[in-house]
Amino acid sequence: MCLMGNDLGRLATLVKERRLELGLGVEPAAKLTGMSKDTWKKVEAAQTVRATSYTNIERALQWAPGSCRRILAGGDPVATEALSSAPSKSLALIPRDELERQVGDAINRAALGVKSDLTAEQILELNERVLDELRKRGVL
Structure with a gap:
């Protein structure tokens, strides 16, 4: 190992x-x-x-x-x-910060997989919007 x-x-x-x-x-x-x-x-x-x-x-x-x-x-x-x-x-x-990191990573990968011409800023903005929405819903 x-x-x-x-x-x-x-x-x-x-x-x-x-x-x-x-x-x-x-x-x-x-x-x-x-x-x-x-x-x-x-x-x-x-x-x-x-x-x-x-x-x-x-x-x-x-x-x-x-x-x-x-x-x-x-x-x-x-x-x-x-x-x-x-x-x-x-x-x-799963600790909250770890869950947020995992969700953020998943969003980044999904965004690149669907639309590879997104800029880094657009991906970060999408990431933050999704995380904010999940927080509002009480998921995170």
Whole structure:
């Protein structure tokens, strides 16, 4: 796994904090993932583990896939919440600033895909208008 920001210390801290927040000991948390408690301890000791271990940890900590990679790159994890209407599905709780960034990126790509002769200023104006409209509707 490419550790982009390589912020293993921050990942260790956030993993431990989330584990404790969920009321899990190291052994029960590791058991949820199917990994050894030694591998879990490596993560909390800021040591590198295989990419599949990070994926398993995300599931145990109720984080969206890719959250460990986001932390290593300097971002924050995205928590998920089980949906009572569909127990096999979960809802990601995306921070507002991240959602706005993602929506803005989607608008930019869509604008270029539909009308490639838009200027940068026109794309930015379109982006702001859509974001403002979504804010007015309470979506953002």
